[in-house]
Amino acid sequence: MSEITKQRPKFLNLVAIRLPLAGFASILHRVSGIGMFLMLPLLIWLLQLSLGSAESFEALKSVVANPLVKLILLGLLWAFLHHFCMGIRILLIDVQIGVEKEQACTSAKAVLAVSLALTAVLGLKLLGAY
Amino acid sequence: MNRIVVGAHYGLKDWLAQRVTAVVMALYTLLMIVAVPTVDGYEGWRALMSHGLIRFATFVFIISLCYHAWVGVRDIWMDYVKPTAVRLMLHVLTLLALVGYAGWAIQVIWRL
Numbered sequence: 735m736s737e738i739t740k741q742r743p744k745f746l747n748l749v750a751i752r753l754p755l756a757g758f759a760s761i762l763h764r765v766s767g768i769g770m771f772l773m774l775p776l777l778i779w780l781l782q783l784s785l786g787s788a789e790s791f792e793a794l795k796s797v798v799a800n801p802l803v804k805l806i807l808l809g810l811l812w813a814f815l816h817h818f819c820m821g822i823r824i825l826l827i828d829v830q831i832g833v834e835k836e837q838a839c840t841s842a843k844a845v846l847a848v849s850l851a852l853t854a855v856l857g858l859k860l861l862g863a864y
Numbered sequence: 865m866n867r868i869v870v871g872a873h874y875g876l877k878d879w880l881a882q883r884v885t886a887v888v889m890a891l892y893t894l895l896m897i898v899a900v901p902t903v904d905g906y907e908g909w910r911a912l913m914s915h916g917l918i919r920f921a922t923f924v925f926i927i928s929l930c931y932h933a934w935v936g937v938r939d940i941w942m943d944y945v946k947p948t949a950v951r952l953m954l955h956v957l958t959l960l961a962l963v964g965y966a967g968w969a970i971q972v973i974w975r976l
């Protein structure tokens with residue numbers, strides 16, 4: 735092993751360091767990914783209800799009317815929107831768009847804001863506000 | 865980094881696969897944003913999802929999602945779970961779950 739690899743810190747103490755906003759958005763990308771993974775059975779079940787028959791389509795409506803299910807779906811909505819926006823940002827950075835520190839910071843803020851705003855707009859629809 | 869335990873070789877391939885599957889899912893999302901608002905009620909939804917092209921796209925989406933989640937979740941286990949035996953077990957469980965989900969979801973759309 736070279737000297738350089740030896741000198742690298744192995745662990746970052748997430749409590750001790752001040753995490754920049756882009757780091758925060760990255761962690762949420764991970765959280766949202768694992769959250770969606772864990773909820774896949776619920777989502778496939780809902781898909782199955784939506785396509786099974788006219789009766790199961792109606793059953794889907796009453797499942798979604800359950801407050802707990804609504805809450806989970808609201809969380810998943812945010813998870814998907816954040817993961818989606820952050821995913822696009824990562825892909826753009828991969829192709830060398832927005833790599834500069836300042837741009838990367840701005841885009842991380844934009845991702846956090848846009849996904850929260852979209853969650854609010856679509857979430858109100860899910861909750862039946864309009 | 866302990867190369868013996870994590871293995872080697874698959875890093876770049878999986879990194880690329882995660883990107884390709886991400887692009888596929890993003891395109892499918894855009895397709896659905898355009899298509900779904902045009903349908904109404906159960907019959908309309910069913911008609912949309914049983915259309916040949918949409919079904920093809922949904923199939924590719926499901927496969928992409930499961931491959932993407934496999935790479936992503938495996939990376940997360942590799943980052944946080946140090947004991948090799950526990951980690952390998954989590955890898956196997958993740959893989960089996962995703963294979964099952966893929967079969968289940970494909971069965972839902974293919975029966976239409």
Ligand code: HEM
Nearest residue numbers: 764767768770771818821822824886889890933936937939
């Ligand atoms: C349009 C949809 C999606 C896009 C554009 C997208 C994009 C991405 C990208 C670019 C990465 C790589 C991140 C990196 O290397 O730092 C990633 C990681 C990941 N994705 Fe997705 N993804 C999408 C949907 C999903 C879905 C539906 C799931 C779960 C079922 C998921 C789970 C994950 C996980 C667990 C990771 C690993 C996160 C990490 O290592 O921190 N993704 N995603």
